[in-house]
Amino acid sequence: MIRISIDAMGGDHGPRVTLPGLLKVVERRPDVRFVIYGRDDAVLPVLDKLPKLRAVGEFHHCEVSVRMDDKPSQALRQGRWKSSMWKAIEAVKSGEADVCISAGNTGALMAMSKFCLRTMADIERPAIAAIWPTIRGESIVLDVGATIGGDAQQLADFAILGAAMANALFDVARPSVGLLNVGVEEIKGQEEVKEAGRMLRDANLDSMDYRGFVEGDDIGKGTVDVVVTEGFSGNIALKVAEGTARQIAEYLREAMNRTFMARIGYLFAKGAFERLRERMDVRKINGGVFLGLNGLVVKSHGSADDEGFAAAVELGYEMVRSRLVDKTRASLDLYHARQQPPDTNSALDDAALNE
Structure with a gap:
């Protein structure tokens, strides 16, 4: 129970x-x-x-x-x-x-x-983790708003927290983890992010597969199971994604009602549009877990x-x-x-x- x-x-x-x-x-x-x-x-x-x-x-x-x-x-x-x-x-x-x-x-x-x-x-700050729909299925993104900024140790801790959640939710023994950055090259990004990457590589934990840096478009691609960032950029990314999903849904609704022939076409493709709407429904992925x-x-x-x-x-x-x-x-x-x-x-x- x-x-x-x-x-x-x-x-x-x-x-x-x-x-x-x-x-x-x-x-x-x-x-x-x-x-x-x-x-x-x-x-x-x-x-x-x-x-x-x-x-x-x-x-x-x-x-x-x-x-x-x-x-x-x-x-x-x-x-x-x-x-x-x-x-x-x-x-x-x-x-x-x-x-x-x-x-x-x-x-x-x-x-x-x-x-x-x-x-x-040993945890200084908790994180809020969100479930993110991707091309490959779902990923976890954290932090999406609990803290603003964060040093290398906090980002490394967030990676551990996110990997544990991915293990529990997705039943993946060794979830893949990436640090959100402005590029995948090791020389790019803030020092805190680069230091967190070094710490995770050196730790070489059995509980996660650290893949290095990922960029913003990798979130939707589902490149890794867990995307780690600090709360300021994570919250902005979350709100942009939610807004984009609503924007695309509105564009589709407008396009399907624009002409009589468009409405006829919608009837033939109704099943496909229903599946698309289901996948883009932000209500289905509501909920941030405090880790x-x-x-x-x-x-x-x-x-x-x-x-x-x-x-x-x-x-x-x-x-x-x-x-x-x-x-x-x-x-x-x-x-x-x-x-x-x-x-x-x-x-x-x-x-x-x-x-």
């Missing part, structure tokens, strides 16, 4: 979207149970109309809901202990839930998650509809089933153990014994 805690108040539409989204998950995943947090005056009128969800959901009233425009520090200061967002995260810490899902304020969700769950050993924490948190887009929110919940479901946290911790432990300098005293002792 997978137990999922829900911040029902998050997002642009709150319970009017989050709860119908949960109902879709119930219909597709019979082994799921929900712990739902929110204000009773907003949640109960919707929840009472969804008896199938009510049967597998436990509701808890919360006095406070974090607003989408709250500053993270303000939300953390005022929303701790009382808000639906904090309670949903805390349920993961206490073991009441396996994963937390929220469509709320990203900065506040990250701040509360770090404060409540703490980062894993590097001692617990699972998934962020849904604030503007997501019920189908989009359901996709974020199902992503969290899959991460629990794949034991993402355990696999991530094991990969990090191995990587950082290899970075430790040799024990000089032990080396001297061994030398003395051999004399």
Whole structure:
């Protein structure tokens, strides 16, 4: 049984979207149970109309809901202990839930998650990882907005985190990993990126296949399983891709309705266009996984509809089933153990014994 805690108040539409989204998950995943947090005056009128969800959901009233425009520090200061967002995260810490899902304020969700769950050993900053549709299938891109900037060690850590997620999600024993750069040549790019590349090559980990630098067009090609960057460029790339998908969909819609003959042609090619629309539907890939924490948190887009929110919940479901946290911790432990300098005293002792 997978137990999922829900911040029902998050997002642009709150319970009017989050709860119908949960109902879709119930219909597709019979082994799921929900712990739902929110204000009773907003949640109960919707929840009472969804008896199938009510049967597998436990509701808890919360006095406070974090607003989408709250500053993270303000939300953390005022929303701790009382808000639906904090309670949903805390349920993961206490073991009441396996994963937390929220469509709320990203900065506040990250701040509360770090404060409540703490980062894993040797991880300075968590990352947000997104699933990216590609020509070859799907890839993982991180970070897409948790941090702005990052040194070489943080980029190397992101590579470990992303590889662990690819192993869990795609069932690939040794995922391929690339660092996003302005060119594939080793002499190009910022020093932090070049140093991170050297660190990953020297580590030569069994848990990943480091392929060097990749460029922006390699993301859509699916050149590697995991694309690593810092949050500023990663977030811009994500928003550009989402906007481009909507732009192309609008172009197609306009072209198919331009003339009578175009509409006739659409009828003959309707199946192909339906498959294209399905692949370009950004709702299907909604959900950013917070990596590097001692617990699972998934962020849904604030503007997501019920189908989009359901996709974020199902992503969290899959991460629990794949034991993402355990696999991530094991990969990090191995990587950082290899970075430790040799024990000089032990080396001297061994030398003395051999004399």
